[in-house]
Amino acid sequence: HSSIEYFNINNVTQLSDIERYNFDYSGTSMKALTMKKIIITDMYFSQDDLYKIFADMNITDMTIADSEMIHMLCPSSKSSFRYLNFLKNDLTDFLFRKCDNLAQLETLILQKNKFESLRKVSFMTSHMKSLTYLDMSNNLLRHDGAGVQCQWAESLAELDLSSNQLVDAVFECLPANVQKLSLRNNQISNVPSGVAELKSLEELNLALNRLADLPGCGGFTSLQFLNVEMNSILTPSADFFQSCLRVRELQAGHNPFQCSCELQAFIRLERRSGGKLFGWPAAYVCEYPEG
Numbered sequence: 001h002s003s004i005e006y007f008n009i010n011n012v013t014q015l016s017d018i019e020r021y022n023f024d025y026s027g028t029s030m031k032a033l034t035m036k037k038i039i040i041t042d043m044y045f046s047q048d049d050l051y052k053i054f055a056d057m058n059i060t061d062m063t064i065a066d067s068e069m070i071h072m073l074c075p076s077s078k079s080s081f082r083y084l085n086f087l088k089n090d091l092t093d094f095l096f097r098k099c100d101n102l103a104q105l106e107t108l109i110l111q112k113n114k115f116e117s118l119r120k121v122s123f124m125t126s127h128m129k130s131l132t133y134l135d136m137s138n139n140l141l142r143h144d145g146a147g148v149q150c151q152w153a154e155s156l157a158e159l160d161l162s163s164n165q166l167v168d169a170v171f172e173c174l175p176a177n178v179q180k181l182s183l184r185n186n187q188i189s190n191v192p193s194g195v196a197e198l199k200s201l202e203e204l205n206l207a208l209n210r211l212a213d214l215p216g217c218g219g220f221t222s223l224q225f226l227n228v229e230m231n232s233i234l235t236p237s238a239d240f241f242q243s244c245l246r247v248r249e250l251q252a253g254h255n256p257f258q259c260s261c262e263l264q265a266f267i268r269l270e271r272r273s274g275g276k277l278f279g280w281p282a283a284y285v286c287e288y289p290e291g
Helices: 047-055 118-125 168-172 238-243 261-272
Strands: 006-014 032-040 061-065 083-085 107-109 133-135 158-160 180-182 203-205 225-227 249-251 276-278
Parallel strands (some): 158 180, 225 249
16 A cells, blocks of 8 residues: 555565465555566465465556466456456466456457467457457467367457467467457468458468468458468469458568469559569569460
8 A cells, every 4th residue: 555556576586475465455556567577486385375466456457477477366356457468477278267357358468378278268268358459479379170169259359379389270269350360470271261250350460381372361351461471382372363352461471482474463463453562573474385
């Protein structure tokens, strides 16, 4: 209980003597807490005694980063959290399971943790009615598909799933209203047609995957920006020509493109429509056989 509103703690080692303490947060002034590189050497205490102190804080923004945190409790009552950042910890799929008290949370950053199930992550968000941004990059996420249902927060507009272990089945488990989606650096070899209906999707990042062809936009009718850099794409497909008419910017550098008349026609079409191309050679020459 003080006049402090913004409190930052860095590089702290807690040696021992962690005890249960019931703290009354009513009337406190703090708005944001940031803790980085917190080391606890004494493991002989009740974990919940420690996590409850943070979970029940009456603040809007909290960051606990690079601290080997393995869990966090669901707040005991309706929470005022709007921003939570748990970057670089040891959190798993057990985080916030069936937690109904984070209805005001808008931004959740869980980058560089140990989440494995994309389905479980989706159900975690389903109770977060205000969530708009979720960063799950650099985890161990997989999704095997096989008709397994996912359930995301309907408010989720931006989702970062880059640097995980996701394959083509990921398109069966994506938030319906997402607008910006990053699947960079995964193991995706194909974007299945007719699987995902992401009518609000405007930006899609598929760089550093295993694509052999430019994906079509059949399920992404609002797509305007597409990044397919550093894949294995040889030539544009007819499906891309026909279905990606709204794409205004394409980043496609560092692919083993083969010189072809289709590629030359594709580049002319993009330039004529005012779209932007990044990473394409300046000119191509098409050679026709005699006769």
